[in-house]
Amino acid sequence: MAELPPPPPPKRTLGDYGRGTNGDQEFRGFQPANPVAFDIKSLVLKDLKENKFSGADVECPYLHLSHFLDVCDYTNPPGVSESAKRLKHFKYSLTGRAKDWLGTLPNGTIKTWNELRVKFLERFFPIYKFLEKKAEITNFEQGDSESLYDAWERFKLLLKKCPDHGVDNLAQMQYFTQGLRAQTRMLLDVSAGGSMYKKDANEAKELVEVMAHNEYRILNDRGAKNKPDMIELDTQTALLVQSKLMNIQMETLFKHLSNTTLAQAKQVQAFRCDFSGQGHANGECVPQESEEVNYLANSYSQAYQNTQPSELSPLEETLIQFIKLTQENFEAMKTSQELSNKSHEASIKNLESQIGQLMKQFAKPKNTRARELGQEQSKRNIKIQS
DSSP: OOOOOOOOOOOOOOGGTTSSSSSSOOOOOOOOOOOOOOOOHHHHHHHHHTTTTOTTTTTTEEEEEEEEHHHHTTTOOOOOOOOHHHHHHHHHGOHHHHHHHHHHHHHTTSSSSHHHHHHHHHHHHHHHHHHHHHHHHHTOOTTTTTHHHHHHHHHHHHHHHHTOOOOOOOHHHHHHHTSSOOOHHHHHHHHHHSSSSOOOOHHHHHHHHHHHHHHHHHOOOSSOOOOOTTTSSHHHHHHHHHHHHHHHHHHHHHHHHHHHHHHHHHHHHHHOOOOTTOOSOOSSSSTOOHHHHHHHHEEEEEHHHHHHHHHHHHHHHHHHHHHHHHHHHHHHHHHOOOOOOOOOOOHHHHHHHHHHHHHHHHHHIIIIIHHHHHHHHHHHHHHHOO
């Protein structure tokens, strides 16, 4: 029996052009390889739609993923894995070209959430963006008018925007502290007891956290907020805030300087006789007529004066530099701002007095104290010789 020829193809007209031939197929956008059916909570869906990612250059894909995972934790449908739950939720967190991109992925090709996450980052966080974000970490700089608190918060956000940066904790603190303004860095050095470089990563981070928190508390302790029709931070308020911060810095310096001076004074007072081991200066436990006593006393006095430190310690160097920068900053502030309020003038005068006292107290341990001790020893020598 002869085989029948195949039926002719259906006639197509110009009106059929562009029409699909599979009208029964449902177009549901992206579908993973093994979709799981479950109801999405209205609260979760609402939060996802309110924080959508569009793929714009100003948006951070890592921050979006972080928020997305937090929202997914709001629900835990029974019998559904974390991977399947995230695969179903993810399309509701996208909009614009990001949602268009998801629709280009062939259905059934994505099996796990990690596969979709990798493709998402490859598309919206390519290598050039990674290098840009890492450079922002390694080249971090504090802004001219940026507080320590704001700088620290911004640095931590940079780390979160590029979690695969590969910079360990020690290098992170080095990049951050090196990028601070000189005055901020010196204040950290003083609070660290001389230098931040003596702290390990955890100690440095803890110190920065404490100082940033204290600064934030001081700057925001201003009582009632300004009215909506007023400027947020006028000239006089900015001056008061700057003056308050500088007073806090001076108090910190006074505290460290007092502790240092007290320790040095205790060392000076700790005389012990080389002959008897008693708590008095050499030459006071032997007959006054002895020529040997006079010789040893004079030798001791000369040796003591010759051994006075001629170089400053790291802490003293830090204090001097900090005082210098504080004065320069203060003078610039005085010349650039018109002081029209008497309370401001009183605050400025008080600050000038504190700086002057600090410089006098700081200068005394190095020169005046050495001269006074030399004079005191000379009096002892005269008494012994007589």
